[in-house]
Every structure is written in structure tokens, then in C-alpha cells.
Amino acid sequence: MNHQENLSQLRKLMQQHQVDACIIPSADPHLSEYVPEFYKQLRFMCGFTGSMGTVVVTHDFAGLWTDFRYFQQAEKELNNTGFELVKLKVQYQPEYIEWLNGSLAQGATVAFDFRLLPVSLVAQIEEGLSHKKVALKSVDFVSEIWTERPAMPSQQAFLLDETACGMSFSEKLHQLRNKIKQEKANTLILSALDEIAWLFNLRGSDVNFNPVVVGFAIVTTAEVKLYLAEGKLSEPDLSFLQAQGIFIYPYDDFEGHLAPLPITSEVLIDPKRTSYQVQHILPGQVKCKFGDSLIAPLKSIKNDVEVANIRLSMIKDGIAITRFFKWLEENAGSGEVTEWLAAEKITAYRAAQQTYAGPSFAPISAYGPNAAMPHYSPDQRDEIKLKPEGLYLLDSGGHYFHGTTDITRTLPLGALTEEEMMDYTLVLSAMISGSMAKFPRGTRGYQIDGICRKQMWEHGINYGHGTGHGVGYFLNVHEGPQNIGPSNVPVALEAGMLTSMEPGIYRNGKHGVRIENLILTIEDHTTDFGEFLSFETLTLAHIDTSCIVRSLLNEKQISWLNEYHQEVYRQLSPFLNAEEQSWLSGKCKAI
Amino acid sequence: MNHQENLSQLRKLMQQHQVDACIIPSADPHLSEYVPEFYKQLRFMCGFTGSMGTVVVTHDFAGLWTDFRYFQQAEKELNNTGFELVKLKVQYQPEYIEWLNGSLAQGATVAFDFRLLPVSLVAQIEEGLSHKKVALKSVDFVSEIWTERPAMPSQQAFLLDETACGMSFSEKLHQLRNKIKQEKANTLILSALDEIAWLFNLRGSDVNFNPVVVGFAIVTTAEVKLYLAEGKLSEPDLSFLQAQGIFIYPYDDFEGHLAPLPITSEVLIDPKRTSYQVQHILPGQVKCKFGDSLIAPLKSIKNDVEVANIRLSMIKDGIAITRFFKWLEENAGSGEVTEWLAAEKITAYRAAQQTYAGPSFAPISAYGPNAAMPHYSPDQRDEIKLKPEGLYLLDSGGHYFHGTTDITRTLPLGALTEEEMMDYTLVLSAMISGSMAKFPRGTRGYQIDGICRKQMWEHGINYGHGTGHGVGYFLNVHEGPQNIGPSNVPVALEAGMLTSMEPGIYRNGKHGVRIENLILTIEDHTTDFGEFLSFETLTLAHIDTSCIVRSLLNEKQISWLNEYHQEVYRQLSPFLNAEEQSWLSGKCKAI
Secondary structure, eight states, X not given: OOHHHHHXXXXXXXXXXXXXXXXXXXXXXXXXXXXXGGGOHHHXXXXXXXXXXXXXXXXXXXXEEEOGGGHHHHHHHHTTSSOEEEEOSSTTOOTXXXXXXXXXXXXXEEEEOTTSSBHHHHHHHHHHTGGGTOEEEEOOHHHHHOTTOOOOOOOOOEEOOHHHHSSOHHHHHHHHHHHHHHTTOSEEEEOOHHHHHHHHTEEOOSBTTBOOOOEEEXXXXXXXXXXXXXXXXXXXXXXXXXXXXXXXXXXXXTGGGTTTSOTTOEEEEOTTSSBHHHHHHSOTTXXXXXXXXXXXXXXXXXXXXXXXXXXXXXXXXXXXXXXXXXXXXXXXXXXXXXXXXXXXXXXXXXXXXXTEEEESSOOEEEEGGGGGSTTOOOOGGGOOBOOSBSEEEXXXXXXXXXXXXXXXXXXXXXXXXXXXXXXXXXXXXXXXXXXXXXXXXXXXXXXXXXXXXXXXXXXXXOOSSOSEEEOOSSSXXXXXXXXXXXXXXXXXXXXXXXXXXXXXXXXXXXXXEEOBEEEEEEEEEEETTEEEEEEEXXXXXXXXXXXXXXXXXXXXXXXXXXXXXXXXHHHHGGGSOHHHHHHHHHHTOOO | OOHHHHHHHHHHHHHHTTOSEEEXXXXXXXXXXXXXXXXXXXXXHHOOOOSSOEEEEESSOEEEEEOXXXXXXXXXXXXXXXXXXXXXXXXXXXXXXXXXXXXXXXXXXXEEOTTSSBHHHHHHHHHHTGGGTOEEEEOOHHHHHOTTOOOOOOOOOEEOOHHHHSSOHHHHHHHHHHHHHHTTOSEEEEOOHHHHHHHHTXXXXXXXXXXXXXXXXXXXXXXXXXXXXXXXXXXXXHHHHHHTTEEEEEGGGTGGGTTTSOTTOEEEEOTTSSBXXXXXXXXXXXXXXXXXXXXXXXXXXXXXXXXXXXHXXXXXXXXXXXXXXXXXXXXXXXXXXXXXXXXXXXXXXXXXXXTEEEESSOOEEEEGGGGGSTTOOOOGGGOOBOOSBSXXXXXXXXXXXXXXXXXXXXXXXXXXXXXXXXXXXXXXXXXXXXXXXXXXTTOBHHHHHHHHHHHHHHTTOXXXXXXXXXXXXXXXXXXXXXXXXXXXXXXXXXXXXXXXXXXXXXXXXXXXXXXXXXXXXXXXXXXXXEEEEEEEEOOOOOOOOTTOOGGGSOHHHHHHHHHHHHHHHHHHGGGSOHHHHHHHHHHTOOO
């Protein structure tokens, strides 16, 4: 892999095709958070292994735009590649558009693979470069250079039966078609893999951490077409889907089916999760209606079967977490436990649970100052050893065939500073305040966010990430549409939504604290003022009480914590041996 | 005024002009909250006197669409007019579009005065009726019918000098042009009257409650054109503006100056505050860029001179309020004080203050169950008398030549129920929680909203309005861009913003409580986590303490209240006589 060689080949192709600038994103045609090996084109082109970045190449500059999480790593990885690191000022912003606007000549040609950029981003590119009257061109230069490109994933997919997912395809289709009609449209194009997985009750292992299957779907008021690689489904699963009237086509047929769509089509497209290629191929007369995903709101409300199954996953996950922390307490003092080893260990404890299907993301196993980086991931080569002092943070999660988990605990490995204890308690206080909130139907996550942060704000403290994200049901650990955070996401929290609650405090070079549970929005009670909702905490694992500064919590918060610990012990203890029970009982003691 | 006659004349005109449906809004070409008499076309056409409604007429139906605030009133007023009340399900939604979509034939012609509907609303009409392929046509039938239409306002306007407004026109223009360039545009069209007033340091009395002047402006990177009715300005003011390079034209010349704009123009338009007429007249080649107002964010940050002046207004307003409540306490028991009389009285106390310029809105003087209607306005004919029991609510405000106020107090006129006291205290608690909040730069009003509501939510209580709105400087009492409330307004609270803080509780048929101060966002302190902001309460008037349920407030809130009362007394007492001082001192006693 000679990256300089890649770059010069790319520039040769750009010259041949009269391209002035080439944009290469870290993305696939489904705009997924995690992509199959086949789409790790940034790693191939310039050696950058981070999950988020964009390469932009002109004839006299080659840059990788990425955010603060990857500055150090990218500098190392880009060394001697011919690619320069360009530091993003604002995370996720396509700041290269502004740069292109300053660098390109009038009438320049900008090329990228139309399949890899979402409709919304291309609109930004067009707007940002409008003064330059650039031409956009679809190219796939990477495939020409990357002669030994990995194959597309070929693992078999499978269907969830109704006892696992609680709602049949036909019922979901019925709901979806009603929504399509409400939008005064007749066609919906689906590219987002978790939406396809939800609709067809389909799961697979095409992508790391996301139990999804690479595919597309076209749903009209009259028919349903599903596009999957051949051989993805077993014969019985294939027949099952076909028996429900679904037409199944090879994955590569998808694009060919767009152009012949009837010109009376009114096509709903989620511009953030649909590639520009789709818009580009659709016949000009077809009416495109851009709007938020119709499936995300349906998918976010977990049905009764899903909720019951999630509760079982939480018990399994709680057992794994309990065993892990017991092991950690017994071994951290040895000086031989590294962050990496701890991450392997929690994965092993989860894997020992029946119905485990894999990690829901790469564990963040972070000791001391490393925990101050919210998206830290341990590197085996670094051999960071835990010592009997300071704070250790573990943010991890698993997929079970009946639910997805995501949990963070921070705990002391020995003596703590006063600041560490204060920060720990303020995070716990924020987590409890959010978890205890009651609120009227219609309340949005950003209002809950203020409630969570209020107390630490009084102490002049804040955290730079959201407070909570939606979590899928045996699906992506990050899903929409709801969000608890400062962003203006105009989505009300509804009964049945599963969301994380994970405030944190991070002190550069010192320590990081985050405590995270998953909470289910439930109906609380109805008053003269309408229906009120609240949260039920589903995650079951003790929260360290030894480093609490009691004066920072009020009596209601302490009661909440004591009741939570009673519940953790009640639910987990039947599955633990006597020694584990006794250990957990100590951890769950009322304060 | 025979409304049936109006309707039949309108239908005759519709027939002559081949119009199938006619939309008549309660609006002027500036999309103002309050409109001049000239634009009260709904009152003329159908007799409806509410401030918000839309008349839609077809050949077989004539309806007035309005919201719950006006249901009773509209039913009364529309009786025997030929117009029917159509109740809006959601406030401010143009639900008549859906109705037109169901009623009109393919290819129908829908007519309205293009000057009276904003760009954003016409886009909704076009979208909502797209299946019907309707033609839109601009008509002004009302003028043809309304032969004795009132004249346009002719009161003289005036300029504020720099000691009053703190920033010269040329400095504001400089800031504005920078923003125009940042948006990669060269032309800004201004229709919103408070924006024009701010930019030119111009005030007037063309509209009830808003000290603005009817006009338009076109600001380009090269020149500034201001359109005002002739005679609006005194000769010295006219010369002063002209000396700064402003070209002043007659109001009616505005439209004629749009068509000849150079085709290289890139025109910024706020689609909510610019009429569709503007977009319609602009040459097709001109590039329109739709986006939020550039002036609103500049106007919202009060400069040091403005803040110092606002403090003076608050003292004057506080004196008026103090005298009013003393008078009320001494007279409410007489059985002769009506809601209307009380409203007149507070206006009179304000008018006695030097530099008073008028009420900033119609006082909400509401006794008992009437206060449960947040937008209630007393009617002289109703003669609602205050009695020595229950709660009285007064929401009122004044314009001074150096600031605008808006204050609500609720107070007991005698014995209260336990529920009244609980509700009173929960509202006070919400008001204090919001006022005490500290928060990092970047925090938005919706996060503060959650902090305000948290405690009453725990009691299953909520209120259906926002918690706070921006307030102008001797300008409109409602202004953007910031907002404290559930809406997804993505605007951070910045130092210098003046906002109301006004939670409430309303129990239908029983009582209403609201307590409102104006708060200034100020810089608080900087920590490792960045800059923190907080609020300084500017309103100076005691808050009744006799009906507080002490257990619902925490110690910090009680300290806040006691310190606030000390400050109120310290600032107001020098301007009060001995008797008033002694009365206020009692009201400000620490609890």
C-alpha cells in the first residue's frame, strides 16, 4: 500500500477525465455509521483508519478533513503519504466546500462517486460552489486504483420471527403505507440499512457492530421490492418473504429499477440517508419529496414484545457487567491489566451469555486521562496498564438476539482526588435528575437536557456531547429520531422509546467520568394538564457509591439510587453464584 | 357595514375576475403583529375584531379560520354575516389550505393580495394545492368594496439620538453589510417595521403598541434606500438621514424599485417577514436567498447605552406598578373596581412617568377564572368587579423613550384556596429557577425551558405558552430571535439579550397565575469548560410573598427572592413618598 502511488494514480485519472477536484468520503451507498471493508476507501487511499473523514484532492493539494478526535492519529497515519491533515473547526461540517470555493477556478469540474454522498450534502456542495459554476461528475476512481479491493460482505442474513420482533412485516408495511399516503406520496426509497432491517424483520452481519444486511428497498402503495446480494437469504427465509408478496432482486439491480419508475411517482426521500445517485437517476418528471425518514419514528417506539425481550437482554448484560467489575476489582491491582485486556474481558463475559450476537460498538475502556476523551478507543499496542488509583471508565454494549445494550460505568481503582469525587457525583446527579424527570407528552429531549445539566452548570462545568441517543432493538446502538441534547431536534419523547442517559465530565489530562443507563419512556399519569410521561431505567448494573460526595445529591436522588440498587440486586442475583451475590450485595448497599 | 352585502360584492368581483377562492388575511405588507386601521380588512369584511384570523371565500362557502382564543367572540361577531367560524385545531396553522385542497376543482384560480401574505405562507399554499394545479392571482377586492377605508397613518416619525440608542446608523449599517457579505449576497430587502426602526434609529406611532413607522428599505453593499410616506419626517430628521447617504423615497415607490434591480443582485429575503409580492416582482434572473433575518440577531443584543437606559425605564415602571398595587390593595375591597378600571389605572400610573410613550400591549387585567385565559383582555362592557377573595393577574407594559417593559404580577385579593397557593408557589419557583440559571455560552432557550418547568412537571402541571420572548428597546414587546420555550428555536442566548421569564399555571374556570420579569443575559465567569452566562433580573417590582407555600421553595430560591426584594426597595424607594416607602418596605420584607 503505497499511498503516494495511489495519489499520483488518482491525479492521472483526474487529468484523463478532466477533473479538477475529487472528493472521497468515508461512506457507503447506505450512508451508514459503520461501513463494510469494501468501502474503507480512505484507509486504502491515504492510510487513515478513523471512522470519519473526507479526502479532497486537487492537482496541487491532497488533504484529509477530519475532526479533533482524530488529529493525533491522522497526523501519524498521514505521515509521508502526500496527504495533509486539515483540522475541522466544527465536527461533521463539510468545511472542504469553503476551501474548494476558494481554490477552484470558474467552471471547474468536481468529481465524486454519486453513490457515496447523501442528497443533503450534495445540495450543500452545489450551494457553496454556486458562484464558481462548477460541474459535478460521478466517478469511481478508487475502484480503478484499488485492484485488490475486498469483496462485498457475503455472510448470510436471517429473519427474526414474531416472538422476537413483536410485529409482522405486513403490519409494519400497513403502518408505513399509511404514512406514505399521509405524505401525499406513493413511493418510498429505502437506503438506510437499519430501516430495511426493521421493516423486513431482517438481520445480518454485513457490517461491524450493526446487525444489518446490505440492501435497498422500494416500497410503493402497490408493491414492495427488496434488493439483496444473491445467496444472502436461506431458501426458507426467501420463500417466507416472497409469500408475503415481496419481490426480491439482486442488489445490483436497484439502480436499474429507478429510471423506469412511472412518471406519476411521488417519491419520498430522506436527504440525509439517501445517496445523490438515487436522486440523479430518477426520471426528471418524477416528483421527489424530501423529508425526514418515515421509518425512524415507527422503529423508535418499541412494541411490548421488544420491551419484554430488552428486559431479558438487560439481565444478561448486567450479569456480564457484574462479573467484569468483580474481576476488575480483584485484578486491577496486579499491574498487569491493560485497557485493551479489560475491553477483551468485558466482551468475553458478554459472549458467555446465551443469545449474544456481538458487541454493539468498540468498547471504550479508558483509564485516567484517557477517559477525558469521550470517544477514546484503546489500542493494543499502547499497553496502558491500570493502577490502584484514579478513575477507570468503561462504555460498552452488546447485541443479543433480543435486544441491544449500551452502558457506561466509571469507578475508582484506588484513592481519588476531591475533584474526581466532585465530578463523579455531579455526573451521577445529572444522570439521576434526567432519569427521574416527569414531563408532559410533547416534551422534547432538549428540554430534558437542560434538567440534566442544570446543577453542573451551576458549578461552571459542562460536557461537549449529547446526553442521550436512541437505541435500536437488536439493531444499531445509535438511532433516531429522538435525542436528548442541546441540538434542536424537534422530536417529542414518546412512550416506548429507548434512549441512553449519559452525562459526563471530562478534564483534559486528568480524568473523565460518564455514567450511562438506557431508559424507556413510559406513560406516567394523566392530570387536568394532560398526559405525563416518565422514564423507566432498564439497564441493570450497580453504580459505584464509594466516591459519592453526598452533599451534592438531594434526598430524592439518594432514594432513587437506593431503590435502583435494590432492583439491580433483585433482578441479577438469581443468576449469580453465592460469591458473586455477596459481592454485588455489598455494591448495592443503600447509602 | 353590512357584512352580507360585502360578501355578495366580493363574490361578484370573484365572478368577474374568474376567481374560485379568495383568501383575506389579517395582515399588512409588513407582516406585523399589530396592523394600522387601514389593514383591518377582516373587521370590515365580516365584523371579526380579533387580531388573528383568515377569511376564505368560495362561491358556496365563506369562512373565518381562527384559533381557540377567539372562538366565543368570533361566534358572536359572525352571527348573521354570511361568514362561518372554522375552528383551528392548531394555533397559527393555515388549515384552510387543506380545506381548499379538498374543495377546489382542478385548475382553479385562488386569489389574494400578494402584498399581504409572506413568502413562506405562499410556498405552503403552493405545496398544499400542488395536486390541484391551481393558478395564483393577486387581487385587492377589499379596496374596491371598502369605499370608506381609513387613511394610512400620518403621524410624524422621529429619530432617536445616539444618547438614546447607543449606536449610530452608520455603525449599524457597517455591521449589517458585513453580514450581507458573509451570506455571499449584495442586497437586503427590509419589510419588517421593527427592523427598519432599529436600523435607522427611527420611531413613530403608526401602529398600536409598536412604536414603529410604516416603511420599506433596500440595503445593498453600495447604497441604502428608505421608503416612507411623504411628510413622515421633520425637515431636520430628513436632512440628517440624507446627510448619511440614505436615499429617501415615497412609500409607494418601493415596488417600482424592485423590478429594475440589477440582475447580478443576490437578494436576501426573510420568507416569514417579506410579502410574496416582493418575490413576485423581482426580476427572474435575480438570485433570491431565503433565510432568517440578519437584523434580528443584531437588534436583540442591547448595547451598553440601551441597557443603562432600560434600567431607568425599569425604575419608572416599578414606581408605576408599586403605586398601582398600593391603590389596588386600598380599593379592591370596595367592590367598585372592575378589571377594566384597573387596566386604565395602571396605564394612568405609567403615563404619569416622564418619557412615557404608551402601552407596549393591551393590559391583561384578569380576575379569578378570567386569568385562566393567558391572552385575556378585559372588556369595558363586561364590568367584571374585583372582590376580596381569590387571585388577580396583571400583565402589562409600557414604552418609554428609553426602553420597553413587560411585567406580570399575580396577587391575592383575600383568602386563597390551598390549590391557589400551591400553584402560585410553583409558578414563582419556576420563575426563580429560570432566573437563577447559569449556563455555558451556546445554550439555547429550550434548555432553560426544561429547567423552569421541571418542578411543576413533577406535580403533573404544565402551561401551554412559551416561558420567555425577546423584548425590544423602545420597540416591539415581542421580538426574536431568541425564545425560552419548547419550540426548536436554534438560537443561543447571548450576553445583552433582553428576554421575558414568565411561567404560569392556568386552571380552567378557577384561576390563573403568571409571574413575569425581564431578564438580561450577562457574562458570568469563565472556567476550564468555557464561558458561562447567567441572567440579571431588570424588572423592579415586589412579588407577593403572602401566598407562598414555603416548603415548595428551596433555600437558594428563598435567598434569591429576599435579595431581589432588597434590590427592588433600594432602587425604587428614593422615588416614593414616605407612605409609599413604608408600604413597599412591608411588601419587600424577607421571608
